[in-house]
Amino acid sequence: MKVRILVRLKPGVLDPQGRAVHHSLEGLGFDGVSDVRIGRMIELDVDEATTDEAIDQMCRQLLANMVIEDYSVEKLNTAEPA
Amino acid sequence: MKVRILVRLKPGVLDPQGRAVHHSLEGLGFDGVSDVRIGRMIELDVDEATTDEAIDQMCRQLLANMVIEDYSVEKLNTAEPA
Numbered sequence: 648m649k650v651r652i653l654v655r656l657k658p659g660v661l662d663p664q665g666r667a668v669h670h671s672l673e674g675l676g677f678d679g680v681s682d683v684r685i686g687r688m689i690e691l692d693v694d695e696a697t698t699d700e701a702i703d704q705m706c707r708q709l710l711a712n713m714v715i716e717d718y719s720v721e722k723l724n725t726a727e728p729a
Numbered sequence: 730m731k732v733r734i735l736v737r738l739k740p741g742v743l744d745p746q747g748r749a750v751h752h753s754l755e756g757l758g759f760d761g762v763s764d765v766r767i768g769r770m771i772e773l774d775v776d777e778a779t780t781d782e783a784i785d786q787m788c789r790q791l792l793a794n795m796v797i798e799d800y801s802v803e804k805l806n807t808a809e810p811a
Contacts, residue, residue, distance in 0.1 A: 653770050654770075655770065655772070665771075668771070668791065668792070671791055672787060672791060675787075675790055675791060677783060677786070677787055678776075679775050679776035679778060679779050679783075680773055680774070680775050680776075680779075680787075681774045681775065681776075682772075682773070682774035683771065683772070683773055683774075684771075684772045685769065685770070685771050685772075686769070686770040686771075686772070687767065687768070687769065687770060688735050688736075688737065688767070688768040688769060688770045689747075689750070689765065689766075689767050689768075690737070690764075690765070690766045690767075690768070691762055691764070691765055692762065692763045692764035692765075693761050693762050693763065694760075694761035694762075694763075696761060697761050697762075701759060701761075704759070705754060705757075705759055705762075708757055709750065709753055709754060709757060710750070
């Protein structure tokens, strides 16, 4: 089973990397971008038997910094090209 | 309009960060994980008028390293909590 975990900074937390990318996009002439936020994507290949609770625990213990980050979990159809 | 860009290493490109996370997950006692790949998520807030071509150009010129990375673009419903 493929699981995609998206980790993003909580709203309100300053994102200097996103700001730098925003600035660079403007420098390259791309107008119309009003905000850029950068996060991480973690794709796990796990046993079918893996519970949602186990995936939550992985996020809380290792994959996300719960102080400043939120995460969301998406289960991908294994037939989908990942 | 919110646009989510997912940047991941091309298949076959070594992912040392993913390997380290995989090792750590095993160290924490999470069995049943067979692979971990780590990528970036970039969330853009762009004008409704922004074309798909412009977003593609942003990816190719700045957001992804096309030599070793692939990207995919997902348009998010603005009503969806991002």
